[in-house]
Amino acid sequence: MAIKPTDQEILALYQEAGPSGPSDELDRNILTAARAVVKSDSTPAPWWPRWRLPLQAVATICLFAMVSIMLEHREPMTPAIPPLAMNDSGPATDQQPPPPAVPGPATVVAESRVRMADQAPKQMRSEARMAAPAAPAHSPASSEAVLSSAPAGRSVAAESAVTVPMATPEAVAVPSAKATARIAADQARSPKDWLDSIQTLIKQNRLQEAQKSLDAFVQAYPGEAVPDELRTKLRTTEDGASGR
């Protein structure tokens, strides 16, 4: 577009007039802002944002591990059958009593079995009394099966697991630590030891206890032969006591 001389004069007049430019303050503000932006761009980023993610991951893993360990230690002890697989000929006195456990079915069975079996020792007399009503619940059929199948040296555990029925509700009491220890001790005793303890009771003239213990022994070990001399002693002494 060709500009006429008049147009040139107009343009020249236009350039002469009007605002010459922004104020100094405006210039300063803009330049300061421009420099600040460049400076912020060149400022190196702090070190910690780079490590934020790895640190979070490590902290999470540590926390998870700690919680897992804590939960593992706080888990309740699972009810376990105490080590009962022991032959009559095995060492009985070395057995350690099992730790107290929440009564589960296996524990209840073992307990009732022991209550029926061990009535001789003095410290177990009360428990033997509680276990006595539970004895009739013993199924004859199952007893027969046990008699026919169980060898003389059978383990107490196997017997208790197969033949002993559940005890009556009153017999199934929550076992204390002491009772649990007693159970383990009784289970460790062999028939011979049991008979010896009955013999000892007779010698101590604790005839009633000896009789009850013998009854429990017969129920617990129906196939075990009771020495005639023991029966005779008890009968004689009982007759003597009743005669008097």
Place this chain on the structure above:
Amino acid sequence: MLAYKNGDAAAFEVLYGRWRRPLFRYVAHQCGHDGASDELFQDIWLRVVNARQQYEAAAKFSTWLFRIAHNRLVDHWRSSHRAPVIDNALADDEDADFTASIPSPEDDRPDRLAERKAMAEHIVAAVHSLPDVQRETFLLSQDGNMSLEEIASLMNVGRETVKSRLRYALGKLRQELSKWR
């Protein structure tokens, strides 16, 4: 601008020194020389600063700068509920070019030189009275030193439209000048 984009603050100062006056005149003639023009001027430059990463050397810096200014002014007019005056049919009609009848100045007589400043102010006032699109075309051409094609691209119109608007704007200014004389 590429140097500033790469972190050279001194490069921005060079650019700013070169374009501060044309841009300020462009803004001031568009919306009046008051606080609003100062605010707009600063805002335009801050947009330039913040948009430095998007700058590409596909066009002249002045074209990019005045495009930002144009968009900012459009926002300003929109927010102030002031719609730019659209060219009317008469304004774009070349047959109605009445400026051709305006006489050119006879000569530059010395007695008129004293009145030159007053005439210049009168021309500026005449620029302000132009329709918006003609004024912007004139300002982009004079202050932005942009070609017809660049102005056409910026205003999203055809090159001939820009040429016509520029001619009408100059005709009106010539008419105002003749009135003065």
